[in-house]
Amino acid sequence: MITFVEETGSTNADLAAAVRAGERVNEGSWLVAERQNAGRGRQGREWFDGSGNFMGSTVVAIKAGDKPPATLSFVAALSVFEAASDAVGDGANVQLKWPNDVMLEGAKLSGILLEMVAEHVVVGIGVNLAQAPDLAERRIVAIADFVKPPPLRDFADDLARVFARELQSWRDTSLSDMLERFLALSIHSQGAPIRVHDADGEFVEGTFAGLEESDGALRLRLADGAERVIRAGDIS
Numbered sequence: 001m002i003t004f005v006e007e008t009g010s011t012n013a014d015l016a017a018a019v020r021a022g023e024r025v026n027e028g029s030w031l032v033a034e035r036q037n038a039g040r041g042r043q044g045r046e047w048f049d050g051s052g053n054f055m056g057s058t059v060v061a062i063k064a065g066d067k068p069p070a071t072l073s074f075v076a077a078l079s080v081f082e083a084a085s086d087a088v089g090d091g092a093n094v095q096l097k098w099p100n101d102v103m104l105e106g107a108k109l110s111g112i113l114l115e116m117v118a119e120h121v122v123v124g125i126g127v128n129l130a131q132a133p134d135l136a137e138r139r140i141v142a143i144a145d146f147v148k149p150p151p152l153r154d155f156a157d158d159l160a161r162v163f164a165r166e167l168q169s170w171r172d173t174s175l176s177d178m179l180e181r182f183l184a185l186s187i188h189s190q191g192a193p194i195r196v197h198d199a200d201g202e203f204v205e206g207t208f209a210g211l212e213e214s215d216g217a218l219r220l221r222l223a224d225g226a227e228r229v230i231r232a233g234d235i236s
């Protein structure tokens with residue numbers, strides 16, 4: 001079930017509060033806002049409140065035997081990839097960038113924020129359907145920059161349907177299958193030079209050496225041949 005609201009602070013904050021309050025939040029239910037006045041991004045950033053964009057969250061209840069909760073990031077990224085690909089058709093090139101960015105013609109289209117709350121993961125997704133912010137530090141795009149974007153409700157239906165399927169496959173199949181699919185759609189191929197902004201705020205340079213099979217962490221080959229495993233950060 002998808003609940004649409006005209007405006008809220010943050011759909012992630014709303015669902016996190018509901019989980020904390022012990023309210024029953026069923027898997028498969030979504031909260032989607034037409035406007036967010038306190039949208040949260042990764043690493044403490046704010047998320048752009050663009051009218052006509054998709055801004056929504058869902059909750060996954062972690063069960064015994066589930067994979068590491070952080071790997072839900074790949075469930076979300078693969079779902080947005082498919083919904084965005086459905087929306088743009090042949091109109092533009094959609095790709096993935098570790099850990100969970102969806103890129104359109106090489107620029108960021110979507111953001112995904114996972115927040116752990118009392119054995120639940122709140123998965124928040126923002127997709128620039130209609131408009132993108134104008135940022136000095138990096139290029140952000142919207143589907144509307146390339147093709148006519150789908151109506152918000154149609155996109156939300158498609159994304160919720162694909163997410164449910166990907167979540168089931170996260171539970172039923174090995175993580176390596178999912179990581180292989182992620183890598184096949186990734187903007188960075190094995191050996192590509194990359195610069196990573198890690199969780200301590202440091203920039204580390206090296207080449208892309210794949211993903212850890214156990215949890216999807218980034219493997220970075222350094223200039224001296226050593227390998228560094230990065231669990232939180234951004235490729236810049």
Ligand SMILES: O=C(O)CCCC[C@@H]1SC[C@@H]2NC(=O)N[C@@H]21
Pocket residue numbers: 009010011012013036038039040041042043045047054055056057110111112113124125126
């Ligand atoms: O910084 C990023 O890349 C992640 C951005 C995640 C934004 C979405 S919009 C819906 C949900 N509610 C929030 O406050 N944030 C997420």
